[in-house]
Amino acid sequence: MKLTTQSLFEQCYGKYAIAAVNVFTMEQVLGLFSAAHKCQSPFIVQTTPVARNYAHPEMLLSMIDAASRLYPDVVYALHLDHGNEDHALAAIASEQYTSVMIDASHDNFETNVARTKNIVRKAHVKNISVEAELGVLSGVEDDVSIEEKYAKYTNPEDVVKFIEQTECDSLAIAIGTSHGAYKFSGDQGLQFDILKEIQQRLPTFPLVLHGGSAVNDYEIERINRFGGKLNAHAKGVDPFELKESIKYGICKVNIATDTRLIWARVHRTFFNNHPEQFDPIVPGQVYTQAQKDFLIKKFELLGSIDKIRDFK
Numbered sequence: 436m437k438l439t440t441q442s443l444f445e446q447c448y449g450k451y452a453i454a455a456v457n458v459f460t461m462e463q464v465l466g467l468f469s470a471a472h473k474c475q476s477p478f479i480v481q482t483t484p485v486a487r488n489y490a491h492p493e494m495l496l497s498m499i500d501a502a503s504r505l506y507p508d509v510v511y512a513l514h515l516d517h518g519n520e521d522h523a524l525a526a527i528a529s530e531q532y533t534s535v536m537i538d539a540s541h542d543n544f545e546t547n548v549a550r551t552k553n554i555v556r557k558a559h560v561k562n563i564s565v566e567a568e569l570g571v572l573s574g575v576e577d578d579v580s581i582e583e584k585y586a587k588y589t590n591p592e593d594v595v596k597f598i599e600q601t602e603c604d605s606l607a608i609a610i611g612t613s614h615g616a617y618k619f620s621g622d623q624g625l626q627f628d629i630l631k632e633i634q635q636r637l638p639t640f641p642l643v644l645h646g647g648s649a650v651n652d653y654e655i656e657r658i659n660r661f662g663g664k665l666n667a668h669a670k671g672v673d674p675f676e677l678k679e680s681i682k683y684g685i686c687k688v689n690i691a692t693d694t695r696l697i698w699a700r701v702h703r704t705f706f707n708n709h710p711e712q713f714d715p716i717v718p719g720q721v722y723t724q725a726q727k728d729f730l731i732k733k734f735e736l737l738g739s740i741d742k743i744r745d746f747k
């Protein structure tokens with residue numbers, strides 16, 4: 436059952452978070468829906484513009500639709516991740532998405548407001564909600580000054596003005612995470628002082644954490660053992676901190692890097708251990724199961740297991 440993205444946030448705020456899982460392939464779609472079915476967890480399935488164009492948007496959306504028919508009891512929302520105006524408008528026009536992200540975070544405040552507002556106006560007509568971003572998600576090096584470091588994070592003083600002016604429905608904030616496998620160079624972790632200040636100014640407003648992958652050492656180690664060359668010091672978000680952030684309004688946690696790492700680990704180990712194999716179906720099944728197992732643990736961490744009952 437596809438529900439509005441906002442209805443998921445209304446139920447989970449302050450209690451649990453919704454995993455927003457990026458999908459590119461059939462195996463990822465199937466692993467996600469079967470994991471959600473198994474543990475009766477609501478979720479958000481999200482597609483980047485790159486994922487939409489990997490084959491064709493219709494291909495990806497049809498796979499998601501097919502999975503929802505195979506698992507009719509699951510509760511989910513469909514979100515466009517990191518769109519510009521063209522992507523967001525295409526997703527709104529398709530009438531399949533329940534929410535879109537307009538990412539104008541690299542613009543200055545006024546331009547970000549104007550671009551976000553424009554999409555909000557068009558989305559709300561169709562009852563589609565909008566996620567905006569304030570602050571810049573990027574790796575923060577140890578050797579930058581405190582001023583430089585804080586310039587990248589979301590400034591709590593801007594958030595109320597931004598929400599009022601744009602009328603967006605959820606806000607992605609920069610509190611220390613980044614995209615990719617190498618999130619932290621030191622032990623900075625999530626900036627709870629900033630998160631708490633944002634939440635005090637926006638109580639009950641859904642906040643979004645991008646770059647929420649854990650980047651498990653064990654996955655990196657196995658990828659590298661079988662020929663990979665990933666940075667062995669890659670580091671993700673500490674699971675304890677992730678759980679802790681839910682109390683302060685994080686409702687949506689984006690997950691992409693972890694599922695890519697699992698894809699690389701499964702295929703590298705599989706072909707190393709089975710050099711005689713060349714059939715895509717065999718490692719494909721292993722990957723679907725690995726994706727499913729990983730997501731079950733993620734739902735558990737985010738506290739969303741059995742929460743489908745909130746929507747019945």
Ligand SMILES: [Zn+2]
Pocket residue numbers: 517614645646689
């Ligand atoms: Zn992101």
